[in-house]
Amino acid sequence: MKSSFTLFALYGIASFLGFQSQANGQTAPNRYWVQFEGKLSDEIPSGHSTPYTLEAPADFLSPKAIFRRTLQNIAITSHDVPIPPTYIDTLQAMQGFKVILQSRWFNAATIAVIDSGFDPFALLELPMVTSVKSVQCIEGATRTPLIENPLRESIEQTAYGGGLAPLQQLNADWLHGLGFRGEGMTIAVLDAGFENTESLPLFKRAWDEGRIHEGFDAMYSQNGVFAHHRHGTAVLGTMVGHLEDSLIGTAPDATFILYRTEDAYSEYLIEEDYWVAAAEHADSIGVDLINTSLGYSLFDDSTMNHVYEDLNGTTTRISQATAWAAEKGILCTTSAGNSGSAPWRYITAPADAEGILTVGAVNADGQHAAFSGWGPTADGRIKPDVMALGVQASYPFADSTIRRGNGTSFSSPILCGAAACLWQAFPTASAQEIRKAITTSAHLYDQPNDSMGYGIPNFRKAFELLNNTGAATWEPEGASEPLIFPNPSNDGTLRWLYSGNDTLSTWQLFDLSGHLLREGLVPSWPTAEGYLQGHIQVDEMSPNGVYIFQLVGKDAVVVSRRWVLMR
Numbered sequence: 162m163k164s165s166f167t168l169f170a171l172y173g174i175a176s177f178l179g180f181q182s183q184a185n186g187q188t189a190p191n192r193y194w195v196q197f198e199g200k201l202s203d204e205i206p207s208g209h210s211t212p213y214t215l216e217a218p219a220d221f222l223s224p225k226a227i228f229r230r231t232l233q234n235i236a237i238t239s240h241d242v243p244i245p246p247t248y249i250d251t252l253q254a255m256q257g258f259k260v261i262l263q264s265r266w267f268n269a270a271t272i273a274v275i276d277s278g279f280d281p282f283a284l285l286e287l288p289m290v291t292s293v294k295s296v297q298c299i300e301g302a303t304r305t306p307l308i309e310n311p312l313r314e315s316i317e318q319t320a321y322g323g324g325l326a327p328l329q330q331l332n333a334d335w336l337h338g339l340g341f342r343g344e345g346m347t348i349a350v351l352d353a354g355f356e357n358t359e360s361l362p363l364f365k366r367a368w369d370e371g372r373i374h375e376g377f378d379a380m381y382s383q384n385g386v387f388a389h390h391r392h393g394t395a396v397l398g399t400m401v402g403h404l405e406d407s408l409i410g411t412a413p414d415a416t417f418i419l420y421r422t423e424d425a426y427s428e429y430l431i432e433e434d435y436w437v438a439a440a441e442h443a444d445s446i447g448v449d450l451i452n453t454s455l456g457y458s459l460f461d462d463s464t465m466n467h468v469y470e471d472l473n474g475t476t477t478r479i480s481q482a483t484a485w486a487a488e489k490g491i492l493c494t495t496s497a498g499n500s501g502s503a504p505w506r507y508i509t510a511p512a513d514a515e516g517i518l519t520v521g522a523v524n525a526d527g528q529h530a531a532f533s534g535w536g537p538t539a540d541g542r543i544k545p546d547v548m549a550l551g552v553q554a555s556y557p558f559a560d561s562t563i564r565r566g567n568g569t570s571f572s573s574p575i576l577c578g579a580a581a582c583l584w585q586a587f588p589t590a591s592a593q594e595i596r597k598a599i600t601t602s603a604h605l606y607d608q609p610n611d612s613m614g615y616g617i618p619n620f621r622k623a624f625e626l627l628n629n630t631g632a633a634t635w636e637p638e639g640a641s642e643p644l645i646f647p648n649p650s651n652d653g654t655l656r657w658l659y660s661g662n663d664t665l666s667t668w669q670l671f672d673l674s675g676h677l678l679r680e681g682l683v684p685s686w687p688t689a690e691g692y693l694q695g696h697i698q699v700d701e702m703s704p705n706g707v708y709i710f711q712l713v714g715k716d717a718v719v720v721s722r723r724w725v726l727m728r
Contacts, residue, residue, distance in 0.1 A: 192261070192297040192431050193281045195252070197268045197289050200242050206288035211245035221265075225347075225447025233490040233591040240266055240485065248289050262379065262438045266485055267478070271296065271434045297429035298462055323555020323563055324402065324409040326525055329689075330550055333411060333579040333620040336586065338686040339632075339656050340696030343400075343415030345588070346581040348450045349376065349443035350397055350574070351436055353423035354390030356559060358397060363557045366403040367417070373401070376420040376442060379435035386421040391559050392570065393419065396454045398557035399571055400578035407563045408555050411578025418448060423455050430465040433457060433479040433510075440486050449584065449592075451491055452577040453483070454570035456498040456509030456534075472513035473540040480511040487516035492584065492592040494577040496569035497521040497545040498534035501612075508534040508544050518580070518596055519544050520573040521614065522551020527604075529612045533569055536611045545614040547603050549576040579620055587627045598623040621689075632658065637692075645710060649725035653699035659712060660692045663719045670697065670724075671709040678703075683712065699726060 199205040201214070213220055218227055218237045230237060243265045252260050252270065257279025262271035274281055284290045321328065328334040336342075358364055358373070367373045378385040386393070401417055402410040420439035424432055436455070443451055457479060458467045467477055474480055487493050497519050498509035512519040512534065522530040530552050536544030551572035553565040576599075584595050600606065602623040605616030625633030630646040637644075637660035644658040659665065665683040672678060684695045705726050712720040 191274045191281075191295065192429075193272050193274065194292075194294045194296050194434065195270045195272055195281075195284055195290055196292040196294075197244060197248055197270070198291045199289065200239050200245060200265075200268055204239075205245050205248075209245050209247040209251075209289060211242075211247070213242045213245075215239065215242065222445055223447045226445055227447075229447055229449070229490045232589065235488070235490050241489075244268060244270070245289075251287065251289070252284075261381070262434050264434070264437045264482075265441055266482055267437065271431060296431040296434060296465070297427075320405060321409040322404070322407040323565070324399075324411065327399070327550040327554065327575045328411060328579070330523075330525070330527065331411075331576070331579050331618055331620050332622070332689065333582060334686070335621045335688050335694075336579070336582040336624065338684070338688060338694040339586075340654075340698075341582040341586045343412030343578060343581040343585055345415075346412065346450065346585050347416045347418065347448045348400065348412065348452060348577060348581055349418045349420060349439070349448040350393060350400075351420045351422045351439050351443075351451060351453050352390075352393030352396055352455065353425050354388060354421050355386050355393040355397060355419050356388055356391045358394050358419070359387055361394070361398075361557055361559075361561055363398055363402040363404045363408060363561075363563075366413075367401045372414075372416040373397075374416070374418050376418045376439060378421040379438050380421065380424060382421075386419045389421065390423070390425045392423075392425070392454070393421065394559070395556035395566070396452065396570060396574045399554065399574045400452075400581075402557060404563075408557065411575050412581040415578065415581050418443060418446070428457075428459070428461045430457075430460060430462075430478075433477065433482075436479050436511075437482045440482055444486060444489055444491060448491060450577055450581055451483075451486060451493045452574045453493070453495045453511065454568075454573050456496055456512055458498075458500070458505055458507075458509045467510055469507055470539050472507065472510060472538050474513050474515045474538060474542070477510040477513075480514040483511035483514035484516055487514070487592065490592050492577075492580055492595055493517040494573050494580065495519050496573040499532045499568055499570075501529075501533045501535055502531045506535055508536055508538070512544060513538045513542075515542070516593065516596070517546070518576060518599065519546045519614070520569060520576045521545035521548045521612070522567070522569045522572040523548045523613075523617060524552035525550065527617055530567065530569075532567065533572075533612070536614065543609045543614050544611075546600055547576060547615055548572065548613055548617050549579075551575075576618070579618075583620055583623055583627075586624060590627060594627065598626045601626055632656070637661075643712065643720045643722065645722045645724055649727040650699075651728055653701065653703060653726060653728070654696060655699070655710060655724055656694070656696040657710070657712070658688070658692045658694050659720065660690075661719065663714045665693060665712050665714055665719060667713045668695065668697065669711045669713060670699070671711070673707055673709065678708070 257276035422435040549572040554571035603615035
């Protein structure tokens, strides 16, 4: 088997999912990358035209995508402009092939040859075409049957189930306790398929709340993203899963857009093209984060193979595109790869991209997993960037059970979900500010190495680096001295920490006239230090002014503090 995409776990391609190929072989048209020249009106060859200009970005970017760039002070450039429509019209008018993919970032298209007599290199005669390159050549290729992973034990029956350990290892449970669970953040998941995602109980809550959406299947195959593989299902479950006492993910309140970009039946360079198409679409609709539990080095056609020297962040197409996505204000997390104990040993593309979080795998004790890919990049940069749980990580299986598996395919989404929670806490921060806080918080930041990078992040410390309220470093002055923050609040959010010995039952919010406005139960999620914590959100209609916030015990008020709302 000549494949190294990181959706497979320690024991082989997707072995931890027990996936069985739907066919022993697959025949498909040969496919080629067609590179164009020029995009704007003053750059394109005579006889071609484009309706798109930099002065009218709303013609090709969503309001959310434009807002993300504006918020992070990122310019809209010709890179964002679609391919001139006349280029595609010219190709589609020709015989012998069909256009199957388009890339605005690369100003290129991928074609599938359907007439064996057609010479794709004849396209070089067109004035807008600068190069043509083979990306898939299938002659009844086969893939080795997939094996089952023996790790099938049930997880510990706690409130978060198997989701507790990865949260605690990152100290991201502190964020959850304060109410940062990914709400308002949009994560694109680019993977191999999301089989049974529509029906598994783990995802019901997100479906009912309208927080899972279909992006597209880049292969336009039957049944779309919800077929062909369970790997994407497992990856998604580590983030948005919500089944109490079984598994609650690292970003259970976030919104997810699903893309199928990996062909599990064969391994060719075209899969990087699939990824590019999905990433461009995700950018255009305004996602905040992209998780990629995939990686590439070796292919079924060895002439397409990458070599270690290619891992410089700029040689492979998928690494270029990942870096560009980061430059557009998207926080990208990518698996380091599972070749650490194999002859390849290193990370795989796009883990070498700059400006992203490449995530390796550790066990529950924080030790480097033998299979987790090593750095550095070919040009000497630290990789992986950070580490997260990837050994016996809990994930949803197709039969509704929660199982455990190994792979950096798990560590990347676990980290991605925690990053979304941190970004939720600081919505005006840039993607690179969030990335920097995460890496700086890691335990090996001052002494990074080639196996662990900067180490395991501490999300409470990352919060501290981004925040000036003192919440992350708060030490109580007295047995019942609480921290109420932010105070004043400019968005209607009130968060609190309490260190006393009293048993709390409810919280209450009053106006200065003594009218009870809202109340609720105190959550039972303590911090690592044993402090009780929680949050409330005042609705948008509540007027600015001074309020009274109270924590109530069994028989009496334990804490009463003034809180100011000033939008």
